[in-house]
Amino acid sequence: MHYERIRYDIPVPGVGRVTLARADKANAQDRQMLYELDEAFVAAMQDDEIKVVVLAADGLHFSSGHDLKDTMPVAEAGGPVTGAGGFTEPGPHGHFATEQEIYVGLCWRWRNLPKPTIAQVQGKVIAGGLMLVWPMDLVVASEDATFSDPTVAFGVNGHEYFTHAWELGARKAKEMLFRGVGLSAEECHRLGMVNHVVAGEDLERFTLALAEEIAARPAMGLKLAKLAVNQSLDAQGQWNAIQAAIGLHHLGHAHARVLHGIPVDPSGAEVIRNLNR
Numbered sequence: 001m002h003y004e005r006i007r008y009d010i011p012v013p014g015v016g017r018v019t020l021a022r023a024d025k026a027n028a029q030d031r032q033m034l035y036e037l038d039e040a041f042v043a044a045m046q047d048d049e050i051k052v053v054v055l056a057a058d059g060l061h062f063s064s065g066h067d068l069k070d071t072m073p074v075a076e077a078g079g080p081v082t083g084a085g086g087f088t089e090p091g092p093h094g095h096f097a098t099e100q101e102i103y104v105g106l107c108w109r110w111r112n113l114p115k116p117t118i119a120q121v122q123g124k125v126i127a128g129g130l131m132l133v134w135p136m137d138l139v140v141a142s143e144d145a146t147f148s149d150p151t152v153a154f155g156v157n158g159h160e161y162f163t164h165a166w167e168l169g170a171r172k173a174k175e176m177l178f179r180g181v182g183l184s185a186e187e188c189h190r191l192g193m194v195n196h197v198v199a200g201e202d203l204e205r206f207t208l209a210l211a212e213e214i215a216a217r218p219a220m221g222l223k224l225a226k227l228a229v230n231q232s233l234d235a236q237g238q239w240n241a242i243q244a245a246i247g248l249h250h251l252g253h254a255h256a257r258v259l260h261g262i263p264v265d266p267s268g269a270e271v272i273r274n275l276n277r
Contacts, residue, residue: 001043005033008040012208014051014215016044020132023059029128030070034102035078037132038109045113051215051222053113054207055136056120062145063129065159074101082109095263096250103131103160104246108239111135112230114223116214120207121145122200124182126272131161137226139193140207141185142200147193150180150275153268156252162245166238167193180275 001008007019018040020027037055044050057063074080074087082105086097110117111134119136125147133139133147149158157177158164164173168183168191176183188194198206214222253263260266 001039003036003040005030006036006040008043010050011054012212014049015054015208015211016040016047016050016052017054017056018044020055020057020063023057025067026061026064026124027057027059027129028064028067029132030067031072031074031077031079031102032070033067034106035081038081038106039078041110041113041117045115048219050115051217051219052116052118052211054118054120054211055132056204056207057122059123061123062119062121062125063132064124065126065128074098077102082106092250092254092257095253099160099246099250103128104242107131107135107161108242114226115219116222116226118207118211118214120203121185121194122203124148126182127151127159130167131159134161134163134167138195138210139188140196140198140203140210141188141194142203143185143197144200145185145194145197146182147176147185147188148180148182148275149176150272151268152177153180153265153271153275154252155256155265155268157245157248160246160249162242162249163238165241166233166236167191180272182275 005022007021009017011017022028044053080101082101084097084101084105086093088094117136118138119133120140121133122142122145125133127149130147130149151159168176172191185194185197189197256262256264
């Protein structure tokens with residue numbers, strides 16, 4: 001398989017590794033990257049020799065979020081894959097359809113991959129970066145990692161894969177959104193969002209050792225354990241909450257279009273730059 005935005009390798013037996021490879025852009029996610037990620041995840045799921053998948057990233061930062069300059073049509077980027085449609089419809093119809101596919105649809109698809117997944121995280125994880133981390137089953141973070149969703153400054157409720165309350169608890173989720181500042185790896189560990197915090201020089205070694213340990217367990221047991229936990233979240237209404245939140249997100253976009261003529265409040269750009277310097 002040929003990729004331009006990511007790499008795929010098998011660093012240890014039983015473990016597939018997908019690496020974000022746009023270090024020069026702090027691994028900002030354009031649509032091509034998202035579909036290459038999806039293709040690599042699906043390939044790993046189809047390979048019975050692979051028991052666990054690690055999602056890593058080149059460079060200083062795991063991901064600065066969505067590449068807001070990217071407007072490549074879904075069909076050219078590699079999609080659709082989730083059954084959504086209406087991408088070329090005018091106005092909010094097409095915008096909503098696109099975000100249903102490339103954001104909510106892909107994240108939910110990755111959350112439900114049948115094999116265990118581990119995010120290996122360093123540096124900044126901003127907004128859309130969380131949308132790669134949170135669908136993964138486990139999170140290993142370096143001591144320098146920070147996690148933020150400053151998108152309220154754009155006049156929306158938060159990034160599109162809205163699982164904040166499950167990841168952080170209700171009050172800390174509100175603080176993350178209201179203030180937009182980054183939470184440290186240690187704080188996220190205390191909150192239960194991060195499984196392990198390690199020194200930067202140990203991040204890859206620790207993550208691969210963890211993945212290799214898990215890969216030694218029976219594949220059927222791993223699949224059933226993941227299903228059982230995910231179904232517990234389903235019973236709590238996680239999917240319904242995500243669907244409600246994306247509707248609110250697009251109400252924010254509609255409000256900005258009336259006031260500013262674009263889908264977001266333009267003053268948010270400088271706020272977010274200042275918060276994440």
